[in-house]
Structure formats: C-alpha cells, structure tokens
Amino acid sequence: MKRRRLTRLAKMALHVAEPLNGEGQLATVFASQHGEVGQTVDMLDRLLAGEAVSPTRFSQSVHNFASGSYGIHFSNTQASTSIAAGSDTLLMALIEGQSQLSADQDVLVVYMDEPVPARFLTPAEPQQPAMALALRLSLSASTRLLARACEAPADHPPLTSVPWQVLRMLNSAAGGVVMQQERQRYHWSVSR
Template sequence: MDSPDAWQRWAEGGALLPDQDGLPDVRDLPAGLRRRLSRLGKIALRVAMDIGTDEKPRVVFSSRNGNVTQMLQLLESLAVDEPISPTGFGMSVHNSLAGMLSIMTKNREAQTAIAAGGESLCLGLIEATAWLREDPSAPVLLLHADETLPEFYSPFRDPDVPVCALALLLAPADEGSGGYRFGFSGTSTRAAAGDPLQSFIRFLLRGEIDWNWSGAQGNWWCQRHA
C-alpha cells in the first residue's frame, strides 16, 4: 500500500495485500549500500527516508527478530563448513539497519535497538518517549520493522506478523495543540492480543481516542488528547 487512500481503506477494515514479496523502490538510496540490503532492510530504510525531515533525530530501532532471514543464510553456510560473508554478518546484527540509516543520513545522534518479542513495538515506543521526555529539544525517530519468520522457524512463527515497517517521528506537542500520551501497566488483565502493529496503525489512521493492547508483560495504552 503506497497511497493515503489505500491505507485509509485498509484502516476501515480492508485486508493486507496478499502478496507480501514485493519490494519498495529504493533506487534513490546509494548503490553501494543498496546492494547490501535485504528485503527487511529495504522496507525499513524506505519508510525511514520517507519521513523527509531535515533534522537529525535520535533513532530507536525495534524488531522482534531483526534480519532473521539473512542470519539463517549465515547459519546454513556454517552448517556445511562454508565461509560466511563479512558483509552478511555485519548486516545480520540487530542494530545494523539503524547504523545503515545513520551512514546514509550522516546522522551522528544517539541510537539504540530494541528486541522484546511480541512487545518490541511497545518497548520501542516507551524508549522513544522516554528519550523525548529526558531531552525534548530534538525529535526521536522510531523505526520498527519485522518480517514473517522463514519456514525453518515455523514452530515459533506468529501467524499475524506481516512483512512491515513503520517510521514515526516523535516531537513534543506544541502548547495548546493535540498530542498523544503513551503508557504501560505491569499487570495484564486480558489475554495477549496478537501483534500490536496493525491495531496501533489503525488507531492512528482512524483518529481514535484510545488504543489498548495486552501482551505478556502487561497492558499498553495510548490516548489522543486535544
């Protein structure tokens, strides 16, 4: 989905596109770096670059499994005593995409990487908002990306996790304008409700007031206020 209308139709109840093997157009990225990117890298850096800010934000990267497809290829090479690619190894590290983004944008601000299972998006939001509260003078870019686990890991696969990437630029709300509050309760009062990403994006697109999601660690919520 690459238009506001398509996203809005999906937010109102439409299904995700059945073919998730398509790749975004990344021809505007430097060729030398572009060749090193996996599918996850291309979708993640596409949305990050599409933010289009002239500022140099701090970056929080969150993902359940990171570049797991590339990591599996390395493990398969090791299993048959083949040498592994240094470039492939470097790109399989969990914070590699945040590092690649900093190279392309010449951004020397702080960055961190989050891996927290099904609650990776939520912990990424907590990290980003905590950074913003600590120092509101500069924005924080939250970059979240995931892809369906390869067949080799099918016993551990969550069926509702799509190939996806989300980039949010967080900044303090202007005095008197609307904004969002995000929080967490360490007590889980409901059964875990699958992957939070799709419901959170629908909450934003629909302009709803409240969002709630339950994971293994507890209840997460977000409120829009005027």
C-alpha cells in the same frame, strides 16, 4: 552502491524513516523483535552445509544493521539505539524514544520486522507479514499514542502483532484497544 548492500528489512526501515527526517538530524531508536532473522537463518544453514559465510552477510545479520545503515545513508551523527524485547519491542522502543525527547529535540522511532521462517513457528502462531513503521516523537505533536498497563481482557488473541494493531489505530479515528503482550496487558489508545 550503498543501496545494493542493504537487506530488504533495512531498505524497508530507511524507506519509512526518510519522509520523517525533516531538517536537521534526529536521535533514533530502531526496534525489531526478530531483527535480520532471514539473513541469520540463511547464514546458519550455509554453515551447517559446510559452506563459507561472507563477512558482508555476517555484518548484515546483526541487530543494529538498519540503525547503522540509517546513520551512513543520511549522514546522521546523533545518538541511535537498537531495541529487541520480544512482543514488547514496539512499546519499549517508544519508551526509549520518549526518554530522549526534549523541547528542542524530536526522536525518530523505527520498528521493522520480517516473517519468521515457518520452521520456527508453533502451530498456534500465525505468520506475520513484513512491516516497517516510523514515528517521529515530538513534545509538540497533536496526536498522542498512549499505552497503559491494565487488567481488562484483551480485545485480540495474545499472538496478534502489536505493531500491526498500533498501525491500524493510527490510521483510523481515535480509539483504543487492549492487547496482551509478553508479560502484561496494555490499553493502547490514540487521541488527536
């Protein structure tokens, strides 16, 4: 019954988060540049058409829906934060997660986004596919993901999705890439 009430985006987030839960409860940081944009746009279209919108649909459109769903589904009572920061969303979520780390407390960071309706994209913006990425941050982790501000030219166009590039880096050999984000260029790198 609980699963039926989840949106596609929340299902994606919980699907990638579950394998990283481990034993015990984790503080969480949920991040999404656009949140439940599909739910929100559909709800606004219905309002413009003079149709009623259900309270359930509204509750599914808020930015912390996935975070709240995670807490309910996994009976997690630890602190949870929801982040939205434009193209810097993943970086800000990782900074927030790092700020909560301690020797005896790992932090689960979950990034998720779904495609933005085409009518909201400019001709220069590529449509990004849906994605969900979960990272368990730990002070004892052997893999390090670093992001440092830099002045070097970007390796990818400014509109390339940072989370997709980070995911590619994490799935390949150690290396790095410079990406233009909303206000700054960052050199992202992975070391193992």
